[in-house]
Amino acid sequence: MSASPGRRVLLAAPRGYCAGVDRAVIAVEKALEQYGAPVYVRHEIVHNKYVVQTLEKKGAIFVEQTEEVPPGNIVMFSAHGVAPVVHEEAERGRLATIDATCPLVTKVHKEAVRFASEDYDILLIGHEGHEEVIGTSGEAPDHIQLVDGPGDVAKVEVRDPSKVVWLSQTTLSVDETMETVDALKEKFPQLISPPSDDICYATQNRQLAVKQMGAESDLVIVVGSRNSSNSKRLVEVAKIAGAREAYLVDFAEEIDEAWLEGVSTVGVTSGASVPEVLVEQVLEFLSQRGFEDVEIVKAAEESITFSLPKELRRDLREEAATLVAERGGAGAAAGAGVEAGENPGE
Secondary structure (H helix, E strand, C coil): CCCCCCCEEEEEECCCCCHHHHHHHHHHHHHHHHHCCCEEEECCCCCCHHHHHHHHHHCEEEECCHHHCCCCCEEEECCCCCCHHHHHHHHHCCCEEEECCCHHHHHHHHHHHHHHHCCCEEEEECCCCCHHHHHHHCCCCCCEEEECCHHHHHHCCCCCCCCEEEEECCCCCHHHHHHHHHHHHHHCCCCECCCCCCCCHHHHHHHHHHHHHHCCCCEEEEECCCCCHHHHHHHHHHHHHCCCEEEEECCHHHCCHHHHCCCCEEEEEECCCCCHHHHHHHHHHHHCCCCCEEEEEECCCCCCCCCCCHHHHCCHHHHHHHHHHHHCCCHHHHHCCCCCCCCCCC
């Protein structure tokens, strides 16, 4: 199909993988290369269906709870972070661990620990049930209360209004977070802010690019999974920015051709846990339907990288076997149905 006059694609930059996601995905791949399958991962390593399915094919096994991992194996903690109690569960379960928590999430955890040690009430802005919120809350459960948007502010109570601080989930909408912060400051004028912005640079940059292209787009397609907080926020930001419609899709084949009726400009972006191959498939889908003119909308440069988890420099298979031998005998792993290092798929 030849390009139709006036049909174009605005392609957001930056988009897709952030440094924390890239680190986490490579960590799983490296662990599988170094130690062989299986490598267990507690929860999805990142919130993307394609990434999880690809890693499963390579030998990763995703579990919901640490207790599901047989003794003598390796378990990796996802980029979203976990509470200290999860590390304790892994120790009791005689497991070698790899912590792939995004360093920016780790920063929020450390802030929570520090402010709790100074006896502050900590108001954590975030979405109830999100893995990152659960992990951060677990760092100081007696000091943290969740504030899930401006509507939650009325019910917030603190012990001392002069000792209150707010922290936030890293993947929120910047505008919504600041709306919540403003409401909290009205109620608690002495509320202090974290030393640096908690919302991650990648989340902010992707939202900024969508704001810039949203006003010019009839339709915005966000590539990302439905359990990805930052991807869902991009849909919301696109609509607020002026896009007539915005939709979230995992794959190009989920695009409804009816969405393209009467559309001359399509904005395309992807969440921070989305590999570029999925965006390329969307661009090909649009090209075949006359949207061949692609313009880049660049909002920021990104050059941040994170080093891989330090645990990948150790022999974790030997470490796991030692844990079993020291704390329960080699029979513990066999009794669970899996010998240390054995791939249940073989």
